[in-house]
Amino acid sequence: MLAEGTLSMRRSKKNNRGSDEPRRPRGRRAPIIELNDVTKVYPGGHMALDRISLGIGRGEFVFLVGPTGCGKSTLIKMLIRELTATEGSVKIAGRDIGKLPEKKIPQLRRNIGTVFQDFKLLPDRTVYDNVAYALQVIGASRAEIREQVPQTLRLVGLSTKLHSYPDQLSGGEQQRVSVARAFVNHPPLLLADEPSGNLDPVTSIGIMQLLYRINKAGTTVVVVTHDREMVDNMRRRVIELYEGRVVRDEVSGGYTEESTSEFGLRMRAEMGVGSEGEKLTNGHSHHDELS
Amino acid sequence: MGRLAFFFQEALRALKRNGAPSMAAIVTTVVTVVLLGMLIPIFQTAQGKSEEVRNQLSVQYALFPDATKAEINALQQKLEGIPHVAEVTFISKAQALKTLESELEDKRIVEELKFNPLPNSFEVKPDDAANLPAIQKAVFPNGPKGQPFSSIINNEFDRTFGQKKVEQVTSALKIILTVITALLVLASLMLIGNTIRLSIYTRRREVEVMRLVGATRWFIRWPFMIEGVVVGFAGGLLAILILWLGKITIVDPLSDSVSVLSAQSNSTLGFPALIAILFAASILVSTIGSGVTLRRFLKV
Numbered sequence: 001m002l003a004e005g006t007l008s009m010r011r012s013k014k015n016n017r018g019s020d021e022p023r024r025p026r027g028r029r030a031p032i033i034e035l036n037d038v039t040k041v042y043p044g045g046h047m048a049l050d051r052i053s054l055g056i057g058r059g060e061f062v063f064l065v066g067p068t069g070c071g072k073s074t075l076i077k078m079l080i081r082e083l084t085a086t087e088g089s090v091k092i093a094g095r096d097i098g099k100l101p102e103k104k105i106p107q108l109r110r111n112i113g114t115v116f117q118d119f120k121l122l123p124d125r126t127v128y129d130n131v132a133y134a135l136q137v138i139g140a141s142r143a144e145i146r147e148q149v150p151q152t153l154r155l156v157g158l159s160t161k162l163h164s165y166p167d168q169l170s171g172g173e174q175q176r177v178s179v180a181r182a183f184v185n186h187p188p189l190l191l192a193d194e195p196s197g198n199l200d201p202v203t204s205i206g207i208m209q210l211l212y213r214i215n216k217a218g219t220t221v222v223v224v225t226h227d228r229e230m231v232d233n234m235r236r237r238v239i240e241l242y243e244g245r246v247v248r249d250e251v252s253g254g255y256t257e258e259s260t261s262e263f264g265l266r267m268r269a270e271m272g273v274g275s276e277g278e279k280l281t282n283g284h285s286h287h288d289e290l291s
Numbered sequence: 292m293g294r295l296a297f298f299f300q301e302a303l304r305a306l307k308r309n310g311a312p313s314m315a316a317i318v319t320t321v322v323t324v325v326l327l328g329m330l331i332p333i334f335q336t337a338q339g340k341s342e343e344v345r346n347q348l349s350v351q352y353a354l355f356p357d358a359t360k361a362e363i364n365a366l367q368q369k370l371e372g373i374p375h376v377a378e379v380t381f382i383s384k385a386q387a388l389k390t391l392e393s394e395l396e397d398k399r400i401v402e403e404l405k406f407n408p409l410p411n412s413f414e415v416k417p418d419d420a421a422n423l424p425a426i427q428k429a430v431f432p433n434g435p436k437g438q439p440f441s442s443i444i445n446n447e448f449d450r451t452f453g454q455k456k457v458e459q460v461t462s463a464l465k466i467i468l469t470v471i472t473a474l475l476v477l478a479s480l481m482l483i484g485n486t487i488r489l490s491i492y493t494r495r496r497e498v499e500v501m502r503l504v505g506a507t508r509w510f511i512r513w514p515f516m517i518e519g520v521v522v523g524f525a526g527g528l529l530a531i532l533i534l535w536l537g538k539i540t541i542v543d544p545l546s547d548s549v550s551v552l553s554a555q556s557n558s559t560l561g562f563p564a565l566i567a568i569l570f571a572a573s574i575l576v577s578t579i580g581s582g583v584t585l586r587r588f589l590k591v
Contacts (some may be wrong), residue, residue, distance in 0.1 A: 080503070110504065120499060122496055122497060122500065123496075133504075137505075137506035141441040181504070183505075
């Protein structure tokens, strides 16, 4: 198996195929992300994070918002141990990752999917190869790759574009490839840093819908964004940072439990874009297989 | 197994993408190895020649004709007692004349001599050519014009003056060749390093993705390492091919007529050994080149 069992944060296998398991009440198990008085001071003295404490439970869908320079990206980088906290502890699945030895960092990252604003796709590889690459470099077997890659691409609605190159795809499609790559080994935690930053509102909803679907299948999703309207309409927990501090942490607009397609319909209605908006209709029937 | 295939695939993909710098690194390696392949035999020949000369270096002391046998024996012991003296040989008048006779083209000169004008002498060989001056100083503490340490010594004469020159030339040649070789090795080391650096730069996206999805440090490094070694391998192979062609088309036909070339073939190193050394050197250099570069520029 992939990186199974290296950190004890993997979801149970039956969750992969998203039965709509009820959300675990917070606090029963160690939260998947736990920050205690985390401070980050960059060399030169700029304080990016100022004694932040927060917890994110398993299976939550959380937005991290705030203006540029508020520390969102620093926080994300800290979660994948790209950076370490100057003070305080960052715990993932109960483990202080600041104390993680250098050698264990790859294992940590195998359990965290990451999606970025600029997609970070490899231009000289096809959609299939881009997603397969993520499995190849963590040493997955060929059989695993053959099974997981098409399945994940079906999930993101790109099963007809397997052999296209990134520059032949629209922005929304490229971001879907990037989500597929982040999710292909079914990490229990998915971090998305401005996933819709380069996309128009319609396409953004498509990506959010995809992340929503992944979340419904049991993966904890943290989305960094500055798209306020989107956040308000998602009706999920919002953590707002301002100058390195948490200034707001609440569920916006009343939490609702809905299927992915209900979610999509509502989002489009609330954001005033037509339901014809989803340009990626080719994979649409597959979209909802997990909702 | 699949992993190894993946590494090679990635390395070759990078080489193809960085065609020009890869080519430059390969060509430099070829030039270096070819030159090295020519320099090593030349070096060895020079070494052999200079060794020969070193062995011939000696100093001779002519004795006064009235020296008694006892005095001569005492002097021999005294000479042997000097530090760094390897061998002391007594050359009698008669022997000296014989040697002279054998060295002369025109034997009549000797025949026309009414008497033997040559003195008895001692030939003193040092253990190393470098110690010769010290021995000379011991015999003539105040210089050649001064008083010798034994009253029966008339003067010092040096039959090997020309050989000293040969020695100087070969040692200069050795230094120059060593410097050139070192510079060439350094150049290919740096060019291979540069190729890898460029490769790291063009593949920074891949590296970033690999880090993000949790590839291990060495998993990220191996393709670069292989890329460098492939450059060394290709360069070495090409150079050896060129050297081999040069050997069978130029050196072998000439070696019958040119003594220096034939001298090389029966000296210490044969062609297969030379090839093995060169090949190992090119791979070693490329490994070091890429390893050092990775350490410096690939932060994972």
